[in-house]
Amino acid sequence: METINKSLTTVFQETMDFLKNPEQFSKIIGNAIKIILILIIAKLSVRIFGSIINQFFEKQKKLKFNIDTTRIDTMKGLVKSILTYVIYFIAFTAVIKFFGIEITGLIATAGIGGLAIGFGAQNLVRDIITGFFILFEEQFGVGHYVEVNGVSGIVEEMALRVTKIRDFNGDLHIVPNGEISKVTNKSSGNMRALVEMSIAYEEDIDNAIAVLNKASEKLGAENEQIVEGPTVLGVSKLENSYVVISIVAKTLPMEQWAIERLMRKTFKEAFDNAGIEIPYPRTVVITKKD
Numbered sequence: 397m398e399t400i401n402k403s404l405t406t407v408f409q410e411t412m413d414f415l416k417n418p419e420q421f422s423k424i425i426g427n428a429i430k431i432i433l434i435l436i437i438a439k440l441s442v443r444i445f446g447s448i449i450n451q452f453f454e455k456q457k458k459l460k461f462n463i464d465t466t467r468i469d470t471m472k473g474l475v476k477s478i479l480t481y482v483i484y485f486i487a488f489t490a491v492i493k494f495f496g497i498e499i500t501g502l503i504a505t506a507g508i509g510g511l512a513i514g515f516g517a518q519n520l521v522r523d524i525i526t527g528f529f530i531l532f533e534e535q536f537g538v539g540h541y542v543e544v545n546g547v548s549g550i551v552e553e554m555a556l557r558v559t560k561i562r563d564f565n566g567d568l569h570i571v572p573n574g575e576i577s578k579v580t581n582k583s584s585g586n587m588r589a590l591v592e593m594s595i596a597y598e599e600d601i602d603n604a605i606a607v608l609n610k611a612s613e614k615l616g617a618e619n620e621q622i623v624e625g626p627t628v629l630g631v632s633k634l635e636n637s638y639v640v641i642s643i644v645a646k647t648l649p650m651e652q653w654a655i656e657r658l659m660r661k662t663f664k665e666a667f668d669n670a671g672i673e674i675p676y677p678r679t680v681v682i683t684k685k686d
Contacts, residue, residue, distance in 0.1 A: 438487035477555035522574035
């Protein structure tokens with residue numbers, strides 16, 4: 397207990413000696429204010445330059461050229477990411493100078509590799525390198541529907557270090573690029589829209605196929621989202637109480653679900669107009685008379 401009291405007394409005495417030195421006290425206060433200003437300027441710079449970058453790339457979308465908007469959004473996220481890292485690195489080097497540390501001397505002493513290891517940046521370096529190759533090889537881009545490491549959704553933002561994926565529940569998944577081991581891009585090329593229509597065994601199969609063919613021709617001619625088809629494949633299943641006829645079409649990326657819904661509605665209406673019965677659960681009661 398006596399030792400603790402002596403330690404507290406020593407700390408108190410040193411603090412009082414420090415406060416009695418106005419020159420040193422004012423220097424530290426001045427440095428603290430400068431550090432706060434540097435951080436505020438860095439934060440504002442990120443926001444201002446981020447807004448400028450957004451406006452620039454939005455203008456590129458409106459130009460009358462055949463420009464891939466997905467690639468523009470991807471490059472926008474990449475440029476913003478690089479700019480953010482550069483601004484905060486400059487702010488970091490300016491701040492450490494107030495502590496009497498020169499960044500050039502630090503790098504020369506430890507070496508670039510040693511500096512990265514010292515800051516525990518092995519994973520950061522891996523994320524950046526992997527992100528670079530993802531962008532360079534165009535594995536996927538902003539707006540694509542992908543499945544990454546068991547997570548599926550729309551790519552909302554791509555940066556050098558992380559990829560942000562928004563699933564259909566609204567949850568945002570942030571995946572470090574270095575952890576991406578397998579990617580399934582479900583927006584690359586034309587997508588398949590598959591619909592199965594059921595008819596009762598009592599119905600004429602050839603007549604049902606003819607009705608579906610006619611409805612498919614009209615549907616394909618009226619919708620630009622349909623690239624190929626719809627094509628009636630024929631009978632695909634024979635179930636206990638109904639026959640299944642499959643129809644397939646190829647659509648633009650991300651349009652397959654809307655086209656499938658439209659196909660079901662159109663084919664149901666075509667069956668109704670042709671008087672073709674779609675099976676539904678029913679009970680037949682047989683009564684026996686004496």
